[in-house]
Structure formats: C-alpha cells, structure tokens
C-alpha cells in the first residue's frame with residue numbers, strides 16, 4: 188500500500204536575512220512511519236523541522252515562501268490559531284530541556300494550558316504517558332520532585348512523554364539521542380519504533396547508522412536542498428544521486 | 441632559566457591575586473569593626489535595642505533614638521522598589537522576548553548612561569520636577585504638602601535603581617535557553633503563557649536577587665534622596681509625610697555639631713546600622729535564592 192502523505196512540503200524557500208537556508212524544498216512525510224531527515228551539519232535539517240511547527244516564527248528577519256500542508260491546511264499561511272497546530276506536533280529537541288517544574292508538572296503542563304484542570308484526569312494522563320515512555324517504574328515514587336533531578340536519558344524520555352501528553356499526531360525529534368549515552372540512545376530509538384503505529388515520526392539525524400536502524404523513509408539534504416528522498420530500503424541499497432552515494436559511503440559528514 | 445623566571449612570575453601573580461581577594465573579603469569586617477569601635481561610647485550608655493526602637497531624637501538631651509530614621513529609610517526604599525520592580529520586569533521581558541535584537545542593542549548604552557548619571561543630578565531633577573508634582577498630587581487628594589515627602593524620595597529613587605535592576609534582569613533572562621521557550625510553545629502555549637509559567641519561573645531566583653540588589657542600593661542612596669525628602673525627624677504616617685532617612689542623617693550632620701557629646705558616636709552608630717541592614721538585605725536574598733535552588 189502506498190503510504191498517504193501526512194505532510195506535504197511544496198516549493199519551500201526560507202531566507203534568514205540575505206542567506207538562503209532552505210532552497211526550493213519539495214518533500215512528503217508519510218503517515219505512521221519514521222521519516223529520517225539526514226544530512227551533514229549545517230545543511231538546514233533543524234530549520235526544516237522547525238518550519239513544520241512554525242517555531243521559525245521566533246527568528247528575526249525571516250522570509251518564507253511555499254506551502255507546508257497538513258490535512259487540508261497550509262501551516263505556513265494558516266488562519267487557525269498557531270498553538271492548535273503546534274499541539275498536533277510533539278517536539279523533542281537535541282538536548283532535553285525539562286520545564287522548571289516537577290516531573291508531574293512537566294507532563295501536566297500542556298494539558299493545563301489547554302484547559303484541563305481535573306486532578307484525576309491529569310493523574311491518569313501523567314501515569315499513562317510515563318508508562319508509554321517506560322519511565323513510570325523509575326519515577327512513580329518521586330513525581331513531585333523537580334524534573335531537573337532526573338538523568339539526561341530520563342529527561343529526554345520525559346520530554347517525549349510531555350509532548351505525547353497533548354495528544355499530537357506527529358512527533359518531531361531533532362537529533363534526540365545526540366546528548367545521550369548508548370543505552371539511553373537505544374531506548375529512545377526503540378521507543379520511536381514502538382510509537383510509529385500511533386504517530387507520524389520525523390527524526391533529524393546526521394548519524395548514518397542510526398538512520399539505518401530506524402528509518403522507513405529518508406529525506407537527504409545537502410546545503411539547504413533536498414537531494415534525494417524515498418523509502419529507506421531503496422535509499423540505502425540503491426541510491427540514485429552521486430551525492431547520496433558519497434554520503435552513504437561516508438565521504439563527507 | 442627561562443622556566444624559573446616564568447615560574448616565579450606565575451607565583452608572584454597568584455600571590456598578588458590572593459592578597460587582593462583577601463583585602464576584599466576582609467574589607468566589610470574592618471568597616472564593621474571600625475564603626476563599632478567608634479560608636480562604642482553610645483553602646484556603653486544605652487542598649488542597642490533601645491536605640492533602635494526609641495523614637496526620641498534629642499541630641500542636646502543625649503537622647504538618640506534611631507527609629508524615625510530607620511523607618512523612613514525602609515519606607516522610601518521599599519516604596520521605590522515597589523514602583524520600579526514591575527516596570528523593570530516588564531521592560532526586561534519586552535527587550536529580551538518581544539523587541540528586535542537591534543532595540544536591545546540600542547537600549548543597553550542608554551541604560552548604562554542612566555546608571556552613570558551622578559546622584560546630585562537626580563536630586564536636582566527631583567526638586568524641579570518630582571517635588572512640585574507630588575505637591576500637586578497631594579493637593580488633589582486634599583492633603584496640604586510642600587512636596588518634600590517620602591513619596592518624592594521614593595519616586596526619585598525608583599528611577600535611580602531602574603538601570604541596576606534592569607541590567608541584571610536582562611542578563612538573567614538572556615541566559616535562559618531558547619529551547620525552553622520552544623518546548624513550551626510546541627506544547628501549545630502562547631508566548632505570554634510561556635513567559636508567565638516557564639521563563640519567569642526559571643528566572644525566579646535571579647529576579648529576586650536583582651530586586652534585592654536594587655533594594656540595597658536604594659537603602660544606601662544618600663544625596664538624591666536627602667534633597668527631596670524633607671529631612672524632618674518623625675515617624676512617617678503616610679507617603680505625603682516628610683521624613684529623614686538614615687544616610688541623610690549622617691551626610692547632613694557629620695563634621696558639625698560635634699560640640700554635643702556623643703553626637704559623633706551616634707552618627708557612627710547610624711552608619712553601622714545602615715551597613716548592617718544592607719548586609720542583612722543581601723544575605724536574606726541570598727539565603728532565599730539558595731533555598732530555592734536546592735528545591736528546584
């Protein structure tokens with residue numbers, strides 16, 4: 188079955204000041220798969236990811252053209268409240284940034300913001316998402332403790348749980364394992380593989396081996412352009428473009 | 441040879457640094473002990489507690505009650521902090537989170553200029569602008585006043601401490617990583633919610649310490665305040681009363697009226713009280729910060 192495109196990016200150009208960061212990007216992100224955005228450092232992976240939930244709004248002197256469609260909506264030119272769109276996408280950043288609150292508070296935050304105040308409801312959600320991210324057993328006795336007391340690996344899973352708690356459709360992860368030790372890193376990768384039945388997942392990485400382990404679909408970027416994209420098997424076994432072949436051989440990183 | 445030379449230079453330098461650090465650490469203690477010795481004469485006559493809580497200031501009868509001065513200083517500086525704290529916080533948030541970075545670049549030298557203006561000039565401005573304004577304001581409320589009041593002192597002070605508090609606040613807000621805002625935003629929070637629930641919470645201890653710093657400065661500020669506050673020895677009953685702050689007492693009288701026995705000693709005592717209160721403010725805010733950091 189051909190995967191249905193969850194997000195369609197068309198003719199996306201992005202400038203910061205005079206510098207063009209993203210060059211005419213056309214890409215599709217299939218539903219319920221792990222899409223890996225691959226490419227050397229500085230090629231615009233993070234920028235592309237942030238365009239998807241409009242965190243690029245925070246940049247100064249930014250110019251964007253093109254469309255990013257999700258459902259029937261153009262995220263870039265939507266009239267809907269941007270917070271609604273952001274809530275549909277959980278973000279996991281390069282290093283975990285727990286909010287300055289308790290473990291419980293971190294997960295309840297997004298729910299409280301969107302108007303849920305019933306304690307029982309919050310309790311249930313907190314427990315549920317801590318279980319989903321395999322943190323429950325480790326933290327159930329210290330939910331009221333500050334989240335910053337957790338190990339980095341635990342914090343990263345907490346950040347994922349916090350993003351899942353607002354019930355997104357998509358998970359955006361920017362090099363989610365780069366600050367983690369190998370064990371925590373594997374734990375995150377396994378989690379993503381478990382979660383893809385329910386969510387569409389986009390993972391940015393420049394680690395080729397990691398991409399091979401988790402990717403269903405690959406978007407390969409170089410200097411702000413998408414060079415090649417397609418199903419993971421084909422991409423790794425049978426790359427079409429010269430740049431891709433060179434990258435997979437490890438010619439540049 | 442060269443090695444030995446460098447080695448000695450290194451050693452000499454580090455010794456110097458140690459000496460300098462030592463001096464800085466010892467300085468407050470030397471000050472306190474010096475002031476204590478100078479005011480010992482008064483300590484022998486009356487108990488410290490009596491001096492602090494007594495309201496009677498009649499040097500010619502050897503009655504030295506510091507309460508009016510201490511209370512007036514507290515009024516002026518706490519009021520000044522209450523006036524400038526919200527302004528500073530909102531400005532700092534605006535500059536770090538809403539304004540273009542160019543605006544912040546322009547603002548920073550402006551803030552530094554404000555910080556560098558001599559207090560006398562603030563005092564003159566206070567007399568020319570603030571005092572008449574407060575007099576009018578008093579009349580509006582049906583209170584007869586010359587304008588030389590606690591409120592005038594507080595208003596002048598509140599402007600004076602803005603640059604100090606603002607600089608620290610901007611510094612603190614800038615150390616908070618952008619990713620924390622991004623995390624909150626991507627959970628569906630608005631910008632304001634992010635600032636209210638995440639940024640301010642994260643910066644809370646720093647904000648408190650900035651305010652503590654402002655309060656200490658306000659408490660010790662002398663010239664500008666004494667020019668507009670009226671310098672009448674009494675316990676103020678409201679913001680439209682005149683008052684006599686502690687630093688003004690020392691500045692106005694030191695070197696004069698030494699014919700009255702123990703007056704000199706009383707002024708030293710005033711200085712000691714001033715120093716101790718400022719140190720107390722600082723320590724209290726530091727302890728508060730320490731406790732918060734521990735439980736965060």
Ligand SMILES: Nc1ncnc2c1ncn2[C@@H]1O[C@H](COP(=O)(O)OP(=O)(O)OP(=O)(O)O)[C@@H](O)[C@H]1O
Pocket residue numbers: 203208226227228229230231232233234235246393
């Ligand atoms: N806020 C910004 N202002 C100006 N230029 C920026 C900004 N953010 C990123 N850039 C530039 O955009 C380009 C792409 O950056 P981006 O962070 O998207 O790359 P990346 O692929 O995520 O790299 P990495 O693998 O190192 O994280 C870089 O050349 C960077 O210098």
Ligand SMILES: [Mg+2]
Pocket residue numbers: 232233234361
């Ligand atoms: Mg990046």
